[in-house]
Amino acid sequence: MREDVLGQKNVKIMRKMTKVRLKNIGLYYLKRFESSTANLRNVLQRRVNNYVYQKQDIDKKQAWIWIEEIITEFQKLGYLDDHRYAEIKVKSYLEVGKSARYIHGKLREKGISEQIINAIIAEQEFDPFEAAMKLARKKRIGPYCQDQNLRKERKSKDLAVLVRAGFDYDVAISVLETQPD
Numbered sequence: 001m002r003e004d005v006l007g008q009k010n011v012k013i014m015r016k017m018t019k020v021r022l023k024n025i026g027l028y029y030l031k032r033f034e035s036s037t038a039n040l041r042n043v044l045q046r047r048v049n050n051y052v053y054q055k056q057d058i059d060k061k062q063a064w065i066w067i068e069e070i071i072t073e074f075q076k077l078g079y080l081d082d083h084r085y086a087e088i089k090v091k092s093y094l095e096v097g098k099s100a101r102y103i104h105g106k107l108r109e110k111g112i113s114e115q116i117i118n119a120i121i122a123e124q125e126f127d128p129f130e131a132a133m134k135l136a137r138k139k140r141i142g143p144y145c146q147d148q149n150l151r152k153e154r155k156s157k158d159l160a161v162l163v164r165a166g167f168d169y170d171v172a173i174s175v176l177e178t179q180p181d
Contacts, residue, residue: 017051017058019066026070027079036085037071038111044070083120086112090120097134099166100126132167132175143180 015021022044029035029043048063074080086107093103100121107117136142141158145151155176162172 017048017055017063019070022047022063022066023070023073026074030074030079034085034088035080036082036110036112037075037080040074040080041067041071041111082112083116085110086116086120090117090124094124094126094131095134097131097136097138097165099131100128101166105166128167128171129174132162132165132171133178135162135165135167136175142176143178145180148180 025047026040026044029040035043044067045064048058048060048067052058052060052063071080089107089110090103093106098106103121104114104117108114136158137144139158139161140146141154141161142151145154145158158176159169159172162175163169167175
């Protein structure tokens with residue numbers, strides 16, 4: 001806490017945590033970000049935990065029941081849709097050249113089911129070679145290397161970049177062996 005000009009301590013006043021307040025927090029979050037159900041649940045639970053830690057005048061179990069009711073209401077209204085969220089994320093990841101392994105990991109972190117992830121990646125007609133080429137272009141490695149004389153010397157480092165990004169060894173080698181345009 002900081003002291004003001006008169007030497008008095010500034011105390012942040014926390015508003016009481018209610019179901020309406022939690023709902024407003026959720027709406028404000030969804031207004032700014034597209035979210036999965038599990039992610040919004042985590043956001044709201046963190047807010048409740050922080051409040052309970054500082055105030056301790058609320059029943060945490062009751063607040064978690066409120067969270068589930070709010071999430072159910074948001075799903076009925078169409079504010080929360082895991083399939084829509086996953087589609088948006090997969091498209092954005094594919095545009096920047098992320099691997100299928102990376103996409104799976106990120107979406108699982110957000111609580112998206114494996115069936116939804118696999119279905120959306122299949123819909124997008126994911127081509128690992130094309131995604132790896134996008135990454136190579138972005139990182140200026142392989143066929144996009146500025147100095148083609150250094151290309152052989154940097155091959156192992158370039159290979160490591162592609163493999164760490166989640167691409168298979170065979171895909172990474174085929175990208176690195178591709179001739180520049």
